[in-house]
Amino acid sequence: MKIITIVGARPQFIKAAALSREIAKHNNIEEIIIHTGQHFDDNMSDVFFREMEIPEPKYNLDINSISHGAMTGRMLERIEGILIKEEPDILLVYGDTNSTIAGALAAKKMHIKVAHVEAGLRSFNMEMPEEVNRILTDRISDFLFCPTTTAINNLDKEGYNNIDCKIFNSGDVMQDAANFYAEKSSERAKVFKELDFDKFILCTFHRAENTDDNIRLIEIIESLNEINKEIQVVLPLHPRTKTKIEDLGIKLEVKIIDPVGYFDMIELLKNCSLVITDSGGLQKEAFFFKKNCVTMRDQTEWVELLDHKVNVLVGAEKVKILQGVLDMLEKESDFSVNLYGNGNACENIINKLVELECQ
Numbered sequence: 201m202k203i204i205t206i207v208g209a210r211p212q213f214i215k216a217a218a219l220s221r222e223i224a225k226h227n228n229i230e231e232i233i234i235h236t237g238q239h240f241d242d243n244m245s246d247v248f249f250r251e252m253e254i255p256e257p258k259y260n261l262d263i264n265s266i267s268h269g270a271m272t273g274r275m276l277e278r279i280e281g282i283l284i285k286e287e288p289d290i291l292l293v294y295g296d297t298n299s300t301i302a303g304a305l306a307a308k309k310m311h312i313k314v315a316h317v318e319a320g321l322r323s324f325n326m327e328m329p330e331e332v333n334r335i336l337t338d339r340i341s342d343f344l345f346c347p348t349t350t351a352i353n354n355l356d357k358e359g360y361n362n363i364d365c366k367i368f369n370s371g372d373v374m375q376d377a378a379n380f381y382a383e384k385s386s387e388r389a390k391v392f393k394e395l396d397f398d399k400f401i402l403c404t405f406h407r408a409e410n411t412d413d414n415i416r417l418i419e420i421i422e423s424l425n426e427i428n429k430e431i432q433v434v435l436p437l438h439p440r441t442k443t444k445i446e447d448l449g450i451k452l453e454v455k456i457i458d459p460v461g462y463f464d465m466i467e468l469l470k471n472c473s474l475v476i477t478d479s480g481g482l483q484k485e486a487f488f489f490k491k492n493c494v495t496m497r498d499q500t501e502w503v504e505l506l507d508h509k510v511n512v513l514v515g516a517e518k519v520k521i522l523q524g525v526l527d528m529l530e531k532e533s534d535f536s537v538n539l540y541g542n543g544n545a546c547e548n549i550i551n552k553l554v555e556l557e558c559q
């Protein structure tokens with residue numbers, strides 16, 4: 201079986217690291233990786249391939265830093281050319297980026313089976329580019345691997361029973377990645393060892409809804425500055441957020457560091473007192489490492505975290521962010537429940553693909 205995997209953005213490298221390791225256990229599966237180039241800096245891309253030992257991409261399309269339409273269009277054209285040449289049995293895509301929809305669309309038009317990992321997630325906010333990408337990708341995928349029962353239920357409600365596709369609850373590949381790399385992170389982390397904080401809050405933010413809206417961005421910056429007066433905030437700063445803050449000309453008075461690799465991220469997660477984020481992946485990772493999370497968004501795809509009261513949505517209003525941090529900082533939460541599978545999502549996915557291809 202020949203699988204072509206499309207990656208392009210940071211969270212996809214982390215997911216692919218876990219799944220590619222599983223694929224490599226099967227002698228009868230050939231995996232070819234296409235890196236679209238959506239994320240391209242060393243600390244947003246190369247570091248993950250190096251540290252997490254992801255197989256080197258056979259193709260790097262170097263498509264980045266252009267508008268959504270131009271980016272998706274160029275990816276579509278280039279991926280189509282590669283699919284014609286490589287003739288894979290399955291095209292595998294992750295999550296909800298422009299690389300995801302471009303890959304899925306190119307393959308579907310060529311009648312190549314599309315497998316979507318992280319299917320069925322919804323924020324119900326169609327202004328998010330990610331929501332558009334994930335809905336369209338789900339609709340044209342043949343095999344939908346859902347990480348949670350919520351995701352399965354979302355597809356159910358959208359009438360997927362009547363659509364010609366196969367839906368599975370595989371568990372979450374990010375749980376697999378966290379389990380595997382957590383065993384190695386204390387030895388391999390570099391940046392974390394240089395930070396010397398007893399107590400700190402880990403923060404990341406980069407969603408367009410926060411960075412591209414000056415009102416929201418100012419509220420977030422002012423909140424973090426205020427929180428930092430009481431407890432150190434450590435912020436691995438996403439390049440897009442960095443540019444937007446520089447444009448705005450407001451000082452962010454927290455400990456800013458460059459984006460870190462996954463080993464450092466895990467050490468930061470293990471040792472922090474709380475997570476503040478607008479990242480999808482980080483909300484779950486906070487849970488994996490038994491930390492409460494304050495989410496600076498109006499919706500989340502990971503609603504089970506809200507139900508279990510380990511995560512609160514605070515939008516981007518200063519009063520709400522500060523209150524959320526106050527409420528969650530000392531809160532004793534129950535992290536014993538299993539929300540994202542047993543850490544065997546990758547095995548489930550690959551076994552299922554092998555079974556389906558043999559039919």
Ligand code: UDP
Pocket residue numbers: 210211214404436437458459460461462465478479480481482485
């Ligand atoms: N991450 C990382 N280094 C950083 C910031 C994030 O390794 O400096 C990881 C994080 O642990 C998670 C993934 O990147 O696994 C999340 O990616 P991101 O927040 O960019 O995207 P999202 O999950 O929101 O789509």
